[in-house]
Amino acid sequence: MxxxxxxxxxxxxxxxxxxxxxxxxxxxxxxxxxxxxxxxxxxxxxxxxxxxxxxxxxxxxxxxxxxxxxxxxxxxxxxxxxxxxxxxNGVSLRALLREHGATGPEAALVVLKGSLLGLARAHETGLVHRDYKPENVIVRDDGVSKLVDFGIAVREGTLSRPEGTPPYMAPELWAGEPSSAATDVYAATAVFFECLTGQRPYRSTEPVVLGYQHVHAPIPVQDAPEPVRGLVERGLAKDPAARPAGAEAFVAELEAVAAAAYGDDWEERGRRRLAALVLLLAVLxxxxxPAEPQVSTTLARTTFRGVRGHVTKTxxxxxxxxxxxxxxxxxxxxxxxxxxxxxxxxxxxxxxxxxxxxxxxxxxxxxxxxxxxxxxxxxxxxxxxxxxxxxxxxxxxxxxxxxxxxxxxPSATRTAGPSATRTSRPTPTRTATPTATATRTATPTPTRTPTRTVTPTASPVTSVSRLGVGRLAVDGATAAGTFTLAATGAAPVTVEATWRAGGRIVHVERLGLRGDTAYTRTLRHTFPERPCGQDVTLTVASTPAAPGGARSATVSVPPCPTEVTALRATLRMDGATARARLLMTTSGTAEVPVSAAFAVDGDQVADRSATLSGRTSYTRDLTYAFRARPCGSTVSVLVRAGGRTASARARVTCPPEVKSVSIIRSAYGDGTATATVAVGTGNARPVRLTVTFQLGGRVAGSQVLELAGDTSYVRTVRQAFGQVPCGTAWQVRASTEPGAGSGTAVDGGRTPACEPEEPTEEPTEQPTEEPTEGPGTIG
Incomplete structure (x- = not known):
């Protein structure tokens, strides 16, 4: 084995x-x-x-x-x-549900109340169970339940990987958020629902689907008995803040609802119902x-007879x-x-x-x-x-x-329960009452000789002659110290050891010593957390008291180095300011330096740092303000703390800085084109305005204007074309850098059409006169 x-x-x-x-x-x-x-x-x-x-x-x-x-x-x-x-000595709630199905509302309320009371005790110490389920609830044959298995319990608010049993995991666990008392309340209510109906609130076999149901699906409150639907709805609320403040607060609500719906004796009936279900599974x-007691008296009388008489012991x-x-x-x-x-x-x-x-x-x-x-x-x-x-x-x-x-x-009897007795002498009558007083008398038997009186011999008185506490040491969360005690006899001596941390009593234990005159014992105590930076004291007192009274030893525990147990980072842009938010949990409250390195497109531009202390959980913003919003860039941050790193990034988008550009009017005359352009911006930063003229599809000229210091501009631009053929198309285009939200503005027209030419008359042919012959004319 x-x-x-x-x-x-x-x-x-x-x-x-x-x-x-x-x-x-x-x-x-x-x-x-x-x-x-x-x-x-x-x-x-x-x-x-x-x-x-x-x-x-x-x-x-x-x-x-x-x-x-x-x-x-x-x-x-x-x-x-x-x-x-x-x-x-009982069976698990899972066995009861598997064998019998729904337990009935009163029994279910009893189970829920017992579980909530146990969870409330854990919550008082800052612990969250995280794995409450029917397998971890044991029901005794008197109907009382006990909570077991704190194997994955964590401190409230701890950031850790999601753990638990999926059918009973609260929405915040599916989302990877910290556990709280409300997480256990959710699981207990889910088990309560199963006791009421015989089935779980959400029953998908696919983890992804089951997680979606816990986070988003409606609460199946209609399946529960009407008087307790309010408890189911409160306990299974998706938002932890909407659930009862804690397990103890939920108990108060439960008792009020149960008494109103089922009467003041609901709890007794519920326990009887659970006890009956357990006894049906007694083989498990x-x-x-235990058997029922067979006696009706509380006194046991045993007589031992001797040669000279008998002694009665009651x-x-x-x-x-x-x-x-x-x-x-x-x-x-x-x-x-x-x-x-x-x-x-x-x-x-x-x-x-x-x-x-x-x-x-x-x-x-x-x-x-x-x-x-x-x-x-x-x-x-x-x-x-x-x-x-x-x-x-x-x-x-x-x-x-x-x-x-x-x-x-002389008549040793060991009892393993109210009904089992084992004797090594003549068996005395068993008793059913657990308390009594013991008396012993010795009565001589009358004889013909003079009566002899038996006088008891007084036991020697034992006293403590010396008490000392040796070296005290603390290793991690465990403290150990040794005490020595010397006594004048072997009679019982009681020792009470008191542990203190930071002046507060944290543990008291008592020891019984007997059978010797000298004792050396080592005492140990494990604190819930390492007592960093505190004085740990062990005080030992004895009964009977030692000369000089109690003895003490003290050790100063140095401050513990605080470790970072979890670190996360997010990043967002507020205008031109990058805001990095870090979420950090630590093992102690000592100082923890943290730093954040900001970068644009991979190039570091700034460092920010801070020192956090006094708590074990932090949410802190570290910022860097750019001169101008880095539009179109990727801003990233790398956070370092306690040897851990976390990073985040964000793509920066910007609204248009130039809202609009438009051509109010345009005209052409005497070989010159004129355009009046209006520009509207979101800020007073510089804007470049470009106005381009085209004639007959070709660029005839352009002008660039620098605008700044205002959010609204009107500018008139002229372009001389020179001698332009009549009826030619011309165009003006206005654009900005940065680009305008309205895009590029375009306008234009044609030069005046050519005037038609007037028709000309052809001259008529006049008859020519032939010269007449005259003097001097040679023919």
Whole structure:
């Protein structure tokens, strides 16, 4: 079977999967039944998976609540790692839904209330469960439910990759946004809906479609009973801000609705309904349900007869059992292991809210466990998906330990529940009342000889002669210190150890010492977070008190280097100003320098920097103002912080700077063309106006005008053509740079048409007179 947790004997396996296995085991020193969750060898060799497994255990040490399964111990050595949990003797809510379908509204309200109360306790410490689902709710045979598996819990507001079980993931998880208490409220309401109707709110098998339904699809409130539709609608709101402010606030709404709809005794009826459903699946419980007590008296009377007489012993058995139970719990709570943190007992918080590691008190109410492998079809074990521990398919973590009672003495009796008794002497009558007082008397038997009176011998008084606290050290979030104690006898001595961080009490534990006169013990405590920059103090006091009273040791923890755990950047243009927004989360509140480098088309143009401190989550803008908006360019930013980088870019578009260009009028006369041009702009920046004249399809000339200092211009331009044939087409074109929104303006006409020529008369032929012969004429 491989490595087993030291001090525990495995009884049988409850479930198995790729991440590990869950077994029912017995604590060797006390006989207590527990559930042990082992990390598989594959994941134990993965530092990230091992750290996550250890973080789950550390998380559970901070959570003490009746609706959350209690951590008993975390064990880690080179051969293996295990979480020892309270054995919750019951079945998972998933098993109830699979076997019986809808539970009915009153039972569903009881499940929702118990889960919300457990989640509220987690939210008080700043934790978000993120994987609430029916597999992680265990219902006992008295109808009480317990929440398990905090494997992927995160601090509220943490930016991380989306994780969870898709049918119950809130819209913000699908969008990659931070988790909050409202995220758990959404998942709890989705399970509530399933208890009411027997089916999930959204049921697509395609993750993409399922995500779309959670983000956009209407809430199927019409499928729920009418009196509780308002609760479903509030809890499944798409916007986290529209859901109840937290789990505790939702409980108040739930109780008001339930009482109005189903009467003041709705909770009792709901618990009875759940108990009946669980008992129908008793074969899946790790231990058989307890039998009904067969006695009606609270006193047990056992007579031992001797040679000279008899002694009568009358006691309330549960009182002695409780005393030994305390000792047994202290054995578990103070084992000296080389582990990240020591075992803690299941104790409620003190009035100040600080968890105190005190042993559990006996109870006649059996605790319950997940259904796991009692049924091959319904093991409750993690599915073999290969996911690391704490992932969404790792199954419900083990829960453990029914209360026990054990009495020591001549007639030792160990009771594993209200109905089981094992004796090594003549069996006394069992008792059903858990409290009583114990008396012991010795009465001599009358004889014929003088009466002999038995005088008890007084036990020597043990006192503490010396108490000291050795060197205190803090490694990460775990503090360890050693104390020594010397006593004058071997009688019991009680030691109370108080841990403080920054002057605040953060943990108190008590140890019982007996059987020796000198003791050396190492105490360890793991803080929820590393106590950076604080003084950690261990104070040890004893009863009986040591000379001089309590002893203390203090160590100053240096400030921790703050690490950047997440960094994102966005970029937008506001006019000519580039605005880079960075979103950053850190592991501490110390100073973190951040810088942003701005570039245009890949060429860096500016640097901006800032130093952030005092918080663990930041949203900050870094800006750079250009002289003019870099129209048509790509602006980018590269943000650096704590060794991480993030980048963003934006393409810059601009509206036209020149709104319009138009030719108001144009004319031609006496060989010259004239055009009057109007230009309208959006600003007073320079504009180049070009006016071109054409004659007969050829460019006859052009003029360029520089315009600036105004937003409206009118200019008249002339072009002499010289001698132009009549009836020739001419044209004027006006354009700007930058280009106008209205485009290029065109106008023109023709030169005057030619005048028609007047017709000319041809001369008539006149008859010529022949000369007459006269004197001198030679013929």
């Amino acid at each position: 491989g490595w087993e947790a030291p001090g525990y004997t495995e009884v049988r396996q409850l479930g198995t999967g790729a991440a590990g296995r869950v077994v029912l085991a017995v604590h060797d020193d006390t006989g207590i039944h527990v559930a042990v969750k082992y990390l598989s060898d594959r994941w134990r060799r993965d530092p990230v998976a091992l750290a996550r497994f250890r973080a789950e255990a550390r998380t559970l040490t901070t959570l003490r609540h009746p609706n959350i399964a209690t951590l008993w111990e975390y064990i880690q050595d080179p051969q293996g790692a295990a979480i020892v949990m309270e054995l919750v 419980m790790p231990e058989p349900p 006691a309330m058995g549960a009182t002695l059992a409780a005393l030994v139970a305390v000792s047994a719990a202290l054995v578990i709570a103070n084992r000296d292991r080389a582990t990240p943190f020591e075992p803690v007992a299941a104790a409620p918080p003190t009035e100040s809210g600080v968890p105190v590691a005190l042993p559990p008190t006996p109870s006649t109410t059996p605790q319950l466990v997940p259904e796991d492998t009692a049924d091959p079809e319904d093991t409750g074990a993690p599915e073999d998906t290969g996911d690391p521990p704490g992932g969404t398919d790792s199954g419900p973590p083990p829960t453990a330990t029914p209360p026990f009672t054990a009495t020591a003495g």
